Amino acid sequence: MYPTKPPPTLRKRLSDEKRNMEKEGQEPGRLEGRKLFERSNKLTYAAILTIAAIAAIVTTVGNLSDQQIVLEPLPNAYALCFKKASRIITVDKAYPHVQCLAVRDSHFIDVGSLEELSQRWNLTAQSPQTNSSTSHLENTLPLRYIDSPAIIVPGLSDSHVHVLEYGATQQLPLEGTRSPKETVQRVHDYILADPEVYDDKTKFIEGWGWDHTQWLLKEWPNTNEMEEDEVIRGRPVLLQSKDGHAIWVSRTILDGLKDLPAEIEGGVIVRDKSGNPTGVFLDNAQDLVKRPEPSYKTLEKRFAIAVRDAHARGLTAVHDAGFNPRSLEFFRKQADEGKLPIRIYGMTHFNETSSYWGDRVPKIIGAGNHRLSARSVKIFADGALRSGGAALYEPYADNPTTRGFMRTEPEVLNDIIPKFLRDGWQVNVHAIGDRANGVVLDAFEVALKDANVSSLRPRLEHAQILAKKDLARFGDLGVIASVQPTHAISDMWFGEDRLGPERVKGLYAFRSILDHGARITLGSDFPVEDMNPLAGFYAAITRLSPDGKSPHGPGGWFPEQQMTREEALQGMTLDPAYASFSEDILGSITIGKRADFVVFSQDIMNAPTQKILETKVLATVIDGQVVYGGI
Known part of the structure; x- marks a missing residue:
C-alpha cells in the first residue's frame, strides 16, 4: 500500500x-x-x-460542449444508394428492403430501387457536398453510393435511459x-x-x-x-x-x-x-440523503458526454425515465435554444410523497424542432430484484422472510393513475416483481374503462417478473412492455436462486408478452447497463452473455423466450416511436418521416450471432445530417 x-x-x-x-x-x-x-x-x-x-x-x-467535432454538413437534398443489393432495412411493411433513399429538408422524400429513383429524379454522379452546384434544383439530387457489406436501418431509439x-x-x-x-x-x-x-x-x-x-x-x-x-x-x-x-x-x-x-x-x-x-x-x-444540486454547466458537461456516446452507438432518440424539476428545466432550456443534438422523450418523475400535479403542469410536445417531448409521468411501483425490493406475490426463494415491498401503495396507484390519464398524460410505471406488475395492471384496467383515456398508451417499465394470469392482460389492455434485454443476461445468473425454478420462468418472458398481443419496446436503462443498442439486440435474440454463455448452455437462457431479429429491430425503431406518440414522424424509413438513420458496417439481420457485437456504426444521421461518422 x-x-x-x-x-x-x-x-x-x-x-x-x-x-x-x-x-x-x-x-x-x-x-x-x-x-x-x-x-x-x-x-x-x-x-x-x-x-x-x-x-x-x-x-x-x-466534451462536445467545449470542443465540437466538426462534421461537414450534407446539402438539404441528396440520395443514398447501394450499387446492387437492397440493403436498406426500412421497418416499413410496404417496402421492407430498398436499394435507395432520398432526403430533402430533413425528411425522407423517396425510397425504392436505383432504377425507380432515376426515373423520378435527376441523380447527379456527385458526392453530396454542400458546394454541389446542382443540389438546389427542384428535381436534382446528388447521389452517393454506400458500399457493401454495410446496411442502413432507421435511427435507433432507447426506450428507457x-x-x-x-x-x-x-x-x-x-x-x-x-x-x-x-x-x-x-x-x-x-x-x-x-x-x-x-x-x-x-x-x-x-x-x-x-x-x-x-x-x-x-x-x-x-x-x-x-x-x-x-x-x-x-x-x-x-x-x-x-x-x-x-x-x-x-x-x-x-x-x-x-x-x-x-x-x-x-x-x-x-x-x-x-x-x-x-x-x-x-x-x-x-x-x-440530500445531494447538492449540480450547476447548469455541470449538467451541460454530463449531457455532452452522454450525447457523444449515444451518437457513436447509433442512437438518434432516447426516452429519459425520470425527469426531476432540475433536469426538466435543463432540457427545456436546451430545446428553447435549439441546442438538443438528440431526440428526447421525457418521463416526469412523480414523487411518492408529493401531491398530484397532472392538472397544473404543462406538457411539452415536439419542442425544439421535434427534439423534446415531456408528456408522460414516471411512477415507481416497487424496487429492484438485485436489492430484494421487487414486490412479489410470494416470498423470495433465497430469503423467505420477505416478499419485497411496494414503493407506492396500491390505493395510491389506483388514485393517481386514472387522474393522470384523464388529464392527458401517458402513465409509465416502474414494475419489477409479479405483484407490482399485477397491481399496476389492475389500476390500468380500471382506468382504461374510461373511453377518454384508452388511447394514451400506458407503459410498464421493465415488466420483469410476470405471473401467468397477468400476461394476457397486456394485449387486452394495450399496455406497452418497455423492457431491457441486457437486464435478462445480467440477472440470469442469480434469477433462479432468488425466485425458484417455477417462478423464474416468468422473468423476462419476452416471447410470452409478444404472443399475448402486446408491443415491446427495447431499452438499456443506461447507465445501469451497456448503452450499446446492439447489446440489447443481441441479448433479445440469443439470451446469452456476450461470450456465448448462459445457465442453460449455449442455446440461451429459456430460449423459448427469444425474440426474432425483426421483432428486436422493430423494438428499437418503430415501437419506441409508437410508445412516444411519434410513429407518424419517426421509427421507419418512410416517405414523409424525419430522416433519421444509421449506417452499420455489416448486416445485423443475417450475420452470425457471435459476430453481431463486432458491428461498427459508420454513420449516425438525424434530420438528414450526419452527427457521427460519415457517408
Missing part, C-alpha cells in the same frame, strides 16, 4: 498541469472509463499521473469491482488523481455502478469500510448501486442525517445487528 498523501513534487506537477489547462480554456480531466481502473489496487503515483493526463485528453476531445445520470457516472465508474474493498480503492484513487478534489475535503463525491451480487460475499457494504481509508475519511461520499436502487454513503454523510426514522414506507435503512444504520439506503430511503 502506498502513502495516502501524494509527495509535494507530484502534487505540484498535477496542480501545474491543471492550471495550464485552465489557461488554455480546457476542462481538467477526471478519471473516465472503467478500463482506467482495472488495476486500481496496484497503481503507483506515476500510474495515477499517467491516468490523469490520459483522462484530461479524453475529456477535452470528447437516464441521460444526465450517465454523464455523471463516467466521472467515477464503479462497475466490475469484486468487493467493497476494491470499490473503496477506486474512490481512493479517484481522489488522489484530482488535486482539486484532494485539496477540498468538503467536495461532494459521487460514484456509480457497484453491484453486491457480483461480490464474493454477496452482502451489503458498510460505511466503516470507507471510514478505514485515510484518504476518504472525513469526506462526503455517495456511491450509487448499479441498478440505481441503493446508495452507500460515507460516515460524514451518515453522521449528518439526524433523527433517522425507524422505518420508511417503500424503502429500507439497512442496519447492523445492533440496529445502527450501516450507510446503505434502499429505494425510497435514498431520498433521506
Whole structure:
C-alpha cells in the first residue's frame, strides 16, 4: 500500500498541469472509463499521473460542449444508394428492403430501387457536398453510393435511459469491482488523481455502478469500510448501486442525517445487528440523503458526454425515465435554444410523497424542432430484484422472510393513475416483481374503462417478473412492455436462486408478452447497463452473455423466450416511436418521416450471432445530417 498523501513534487506537477489547462480554456480531466481502473489496487503515483493526463485528453476531445467535432454538413437534398443489393432495412411493411433513399429538408422524400429513383429524379454522379452546384434544383439530387457489406436501418431509439445520470457516472465508474474493498480503492484513487478534489475535503463525491451480487460475499457494504481509508475519511461520499436502487454513503454523510426514522414506507435503512444504520439506503430511503444540486454547466458537461456516446452507438432518440424539476428545466432550456443534438422523450418523475400535479403542469410536445417531448409521468411501483425490493406475490426463494415491498401503495396507484390519464398524460410505471406488475395492471384496467383515456398508451417499465394470469392482460389492455434485454443476461445468473425454478420462468418472458398481443419496446436503462443498442439486440435474440454463455448452455437462457431479429429491430425503431406518440414522424424509413438513420458496417439481420457485437456504426444521421461518422 502506498502513502495516502501524494509527495509535494507530484502534487505540484498535477496542480501545474491543471492550471495550464485552465489557461488554455480546457476542462481538467477526471478519471473516465472503467478500463482506467482495472488495476486500481496496484497503481503507483506515476500510474495515477499517467491516468490523469490520459483522462484530461479524453475529456477535452470528447466534451462536445467545449470542443465540437466538426462534421461537414450534407446539402438539404441528396440520395443514398447501394450499387446492387437492397440493403436498406426500412421497418416499413410496404417496402421492407430498398436499394435507395432520398432526403430533402430533413425528411425522407423517396425510397425504392436505383432504377425507380432515376426515373423520378435527376441523380447527379456527385458526392453530396454542400458546394454541389446542382443540389438546389427542384428535381436534382446528388447521389452517393454506400458500399457493401454495410446496411442502413432507421435511427435507433432507447426506450428507457437516464441521460444526465450517465454523464455523471463516467466521472467515477464503479462497475466490475469484486468487493467493497476494491470499490473503496477506486474512490481512493479517484481522489488522489484530482488535486482539486484532494485539496477540498468538503467536495461532494459521487460514484456509480457497484453491484453486491457480483461480490464474493454477496452482502451489503458498510460505511466503516470507507471510514478505514485515510484518504476518504472525513469526506462526503455517495456511491450509487448499479441498478440505481441503493446508495452507500460515507460516515460524514451518515453522521449528518439526524433523527433517522425507524422505518420508511417503500424503502429500507439497512442496519447492523445492533440496529445502527450501516450507510446503505434502499429505494425510497435514498431520498433521506440530500445531494447538492449540480450547476447548469455541470449538467451541460454530463449531457455532452452522454450525447457523444449515444451518437457513436447509433442512437438518434432516447426516452429519459425520470425527469426531476432540475433536469426538466435543463432540457427545456436546451430545446428553447435549439441546442438538443438528440431526440428526447421525457418521463416526469412523480414523487411518492408529493401531491398530484397532472392538472397544473404543462406538457411539452415536439419542442425544439421535434427534439423534446415531456408528456408522460414516471411512477415507481416497487424496487429492484438485485436489492430484494421487487414486490412479489410470494416470498423470495433465497430469503423467505420477505416478499419485497411496494414503493407506492396500491390505493395510491389506483388514485393517481386514472387522474393522470384523464388529464392527458401517458402513465409509465416502474414494475419489477409479479405483484407490482399485477397491481399496476389492475389500476390500468380500471382506468382504461374510461373511453377518454384508452388511447394514451400506458407503459410498464421493465415488466420483469410476470405471473401467468397477468400476461394476457397486456394485449387486452394495450399496455406497452418497455423492457431491457441486457437486464435478462445480467440477472440470469442469480434469477433462479432468488425466485425458484417455477417462478423464474416468468422473468423476462419476452416471447410470452409478444404472443399475448402486446408491443415491446427495447431499452438499456443506461447507465445501469451497456448503452450499446446492439447489446440489447443481441441479448433479445440469443439470451446469452456476450461470450456465448448462459445457465442453460449455449442455446440461451429459456430460449423459448427469444425474440426474432425483426421483432428486436422493430423494438428499437418503430415501437419506441409508437410508445412516444411519434410513429407518424419517426421509427421507419418512410416517405414523409424525419430522416433519421444509421449506417452499420455489416448486416445485423443475417450475420452470425457471435459476430453481431463486432458491428461498427459508420454513420449516425438525424434530420438528414450526419452527427457521427460519415457517408
